[in-house]
Amino acid sequence: MKLHEIAHSRTGDKGDISNISLIVYDEKHYELVKEQVTAEAVKEFLKDIVKGEVVRYELPNLHSLNFVMGKALGGGVTRSLAIDMHGKSLSSAFLEFEIELDK
Amino acid sequence: MRTIRIGAGAGYAGDRLEPALDLMEKGNLDYIMFECLAERTISIAQQQKLKDPTKGYNNLLEHRMVKVLPLSKKNNVKVITNMGAANPISAAKKIKEIAQNLGVTGLKIAAVIGDDVTSKIENYLDLPTIETGEKLSTIRDSIVSANAYIGAEGIVEALRNGADVVVTGRVADPALAIAPLIYEFGWSFEDYSLLGAGTVVGHLLECGAQVSGGYFADPGYKDVPELWNVGFPIAEVNENGEVIIEKLLDAGGVVSKDTIKEQILYEIHDPANYLTPNVICDITELTIEEIGKDRVLVKGAKGKEKTGLFKTSIGYKDCYIGEGEMSYGGSGAYERAKLAGEVVKKRLELIKAPIQELRIDYIGVNSLYKETLGSQIDPKELNEVRLRVAGRTEKREDAVLIGNEVEALYTNGPAGGGGARSGVKEIVSILSVLIPSEDVTIEVIYEEV
Incomplete structure (x- = not known):
């Protein structure tokens, strides 16, 4: 199933760095996404867009993960050639990520 | 316990005005903050100022102030904004002129300056840029502006001197909210736990409707009632820095645990070390609790001593x-x-x-x-x-x-x-x-x- 079914997300931008939050609707899914949505997996999933390192921060208090992705915005918001120069729509791409619920 | 109510009046330079006016009319506010300055906006404003020394402030300043000033006076709501952009002094003069034209009197307007360090650029040419690691000297001939993200100090001083409207250039966005809290509650600039809590308040308000149902709706998954009429948020803060985020009951939108979570993580990198001019904010022990319809209690922010360095945006x-x-x-x-x-x-x-x-x-x-x-x-x-x-x-x-x-x-x-x-x-x-x-x-x- 897609992440979209159990979680939501918002993208933020600073320079050429994009951060994507991953927030599960139901707290019981936090451990599951923590296990399956690793920094490596996200880097692989978004490899056409994210050219730099992906760092994952865990926020068990908010049942959320925060992914900070370098070289993700085509050289930076102010100079990117992309239509969506802020990478605002990356959160929707991210929620297409496939996870296994009963793993 | 005494509380202060701060409303969000804008979350970006061109934001809608009607929800801000609704808050000033019906929100029982003490303050309203208009955050209107993206990273590049100030650089463009600097160029406008070069062409015309009386310009370089937010293009919608007049449009907003014509409606905002009478409500500020009528309901005793103080206004804090970074709409001064590259020219807070001219913005303050413009606000004075608007007040005079409207017949609004008894208004003290403060311009906070000092963020513009363009004249000192020669001192910084050997510094590496955060984005590329290369020395600033590589773009020396193209530089048009340098503005430091300053903290809450200037706004606090303005409030202590009785300002009703405070207009700044580049300040850290959360400073627009921390400043009135420091002033009202007598918080110390060295009390980093409280400044951390104040940073969370500012961070939740600084994007306007993004915490009250704007930029959130995903039909079938995240439904937002009456999105067309989405209200801007209000933060009710007590002297311990605990905050309730809410909206006007008759406005559209939603304030929930989930809207708070999306906004608190927006543009955050390391959640234990969110760097601001006044404090290093830590949200790893934050708790979020729904305490009523469209009312969410947020507490548990922490803070550490500031770095002593100001991030400075170089426009080129x-x-x-x-x-x-x-x-x-x-x-x-x-x-x-x-x-x-x-x-x-x-x-x-x-x-x-x-x-x-x-x-x-x-x-x-x-x-x-x-x-x-x-x-x-x-x-x-x-x-x-x-x-x-x-x-x-x-x-x-x-x-x-x-x-x-x-x-x-x-x-x-x-x-x-x-x-x-x-x-x-x-x-x-x-x-x-x-x-x-x-x-x-x-x-x-x-x-x-």
Whole structure:
């Protein structure tokens, strides 16, 4: 199933760095996404867009993960050639990520 | 326990005004903050100021203040905003003029200055930029502005001196909220736990409706009642820094655990170390609790001593971007759009257009995600595709060539292209350096009516 079914997300931008939050609707899914949505997996999933390192921060208090992705915005918001120069729509791409619920 | 109510009046330079006026009328507010300054906005404002020394503040300042000042006076709501952009002094004079025209009297307007360190740029040329690691000297001749993200000090001073309206240039966004809390509750600039809590308040308010149902709706998953009428948020803060986020009951939107979580993580990197001029904020022990309809209690923020460095945005003339677009429809639309893209690329090569970087998008297929999700879509099913070609050049005349070649697809490209559009943008980009906070002298200048 897609992440979209159990979680939501918002993208933020600073320079050429994009951060994507991953927030599960139901707290019981936090451990599951923590296990399956690793920094490596996200880097692989978004490899056409994210050219730099992906760092994952865990926020068990908010049942959320925060992914900070370098070289993700085509050289930076102010100079990117992309239509969506802020990478605002990356959160929707991210929620297409496939996870296994009963793993 | 005493509480202070701060409303959000704007979350970006061009934000809607009606929800702000609703809050000032019905929100029982003590303060309203208008956050209107993105990273690049101040650099563009600096250029406006160079052309006309009386300009360089937010373009909507007058539009907003004509409505805001009477409500501020009537309901005793103090206004804090970074709409001064590159020219807080002229903004304050403009606000005074507007007040006079409206017949609003007994108003003290404060301009906070000191963030503009452009004149000291020679001292910083050896500093590495945060984004590239290269020395600032590599862009020396292109630099147009340098503005430090200053803290809450100037705004606090203005409030202590009785200001009703405080207008700043570049300040850290949360400072717009921390300042009234420091002033009202007598918080110390060394009490980092409280400043951490204040940072959370500012961070939750600084994007306006983004915490109250704006930029949140996803029908069937995250439904937002009456999004068309979304209200701006109110923060009710007590002297311990605990905050309740809410909205007007008759406004659209929603305030929930989930809207708070999305906004608290927005533009945050390391959640234990969110760097601001006044404090290093830590949200790893934050708790969020729904305590009523559209009322959420947020507490548990922590803070550590500030770094003593100010992030400083360096605006520089970077390049030009030329663009052209054309639509293709019906059967084979994607094939024809791809053919058109190849044609434009080859023709730009033929005329030896000096393009540093070229990007060809098929809007409806891959303009947002390149191949990441593109492979999951069958383009044959598309009713229409829009070709977009964008290229970076050093000179304006070269950027024009890109749009010209796209437009030439009308008579020289694949069948059925329509709706050509083209344009050229001058790009002022931003790089950042860290400068010692001692380099910045904050001053407050007053106007009265």
